[in-house]
Amino acid sequence: MPHTRKVYISGLAGCGYNQPETFAAAEQDILRSGLAAVNPAKVNAQLPEGMCREEYMGLSACLLDMCDAIYMLHGWEQSPWANWELGYAMAKGKDVLKEEGSRKETSACLARDRVEGC
Numbered sequence: 001m002p003h004t005r006k007v008y009i010s011g012l013a014g015c016g017y018n019q020p021e022t023f024a025a026a027e028q029d030i031l032r033s034g035l036a037a038v039n040p041a042k043v044n045a046q047l048p049e050g051m052c053r054e055e056y057m058g059l060s061a062c063l064l065d066m067c068d069a070i071y072m073l074h075g076w077e078q079s080p081w082a083n084w085e086l087g088y089a090m091a092k093g094k095d096v097l098k099e100e101g102s103r104k105e106t107s108a109c110l111a112r113d114r115v116e117g118c
Contacts, residue, residue, distance in 0.1 A: 006036040007097065008064050010085040011073025013041070020045065026073055026099065038063050060085055069095035 009026050013019045023041035030037035040063055044056065060081075064070065070089035076082035076098075089096065 004034075004036045005069060006038055006067040007069045007071045008038045008067040008085070008089070008094075009040065009071050009073065010076060010082045010089075011099075012075035012079045013081060022073060026071060030071060038067055057084070061088060064089055064092065064094065067094060069097055071097045071099070073099050 007030050009023050009030070011019075011022065011026075019041050023039050027037040027039045027042070040060060043059070043063065047059075064085065067089075070086060072082065072086060076086070086096065
């Protein structure tokens with residue numbers, strides 16, 4: 001059975017940014033392109049309150065370790081957290097995908113970068 005590539009979603013979070021909806025839209029784009037999406041906003045929403053940054057970083061590392069690629073949303077450059085995730089993913093040899101100018105372009109980019117049977 002061929003391996004379905006898993007893609008971790010990373011981007012700007014907090015500070016009034018609409019994280020759950022933005023991450024959910026990216027998740028749908030990834031799924032439509034035939035890849036599996038790992039949405040940390042969805043995972044984090046299920047965790048108990050009061051977790052510290054180091055605990056979240058550990059969970060992010062575990063999720064990234066399971067994935068083949070990281071998908072950087074618009075504005076990721078403004079987030080120290082997303083920069084850390086990108087650096088971690090690159091150090092682990094993950095493919096890096098970046099959100100294009102529009103959802104249509106993004107879907108085309110994901111479909112183009114899809115690798116089957118790896």
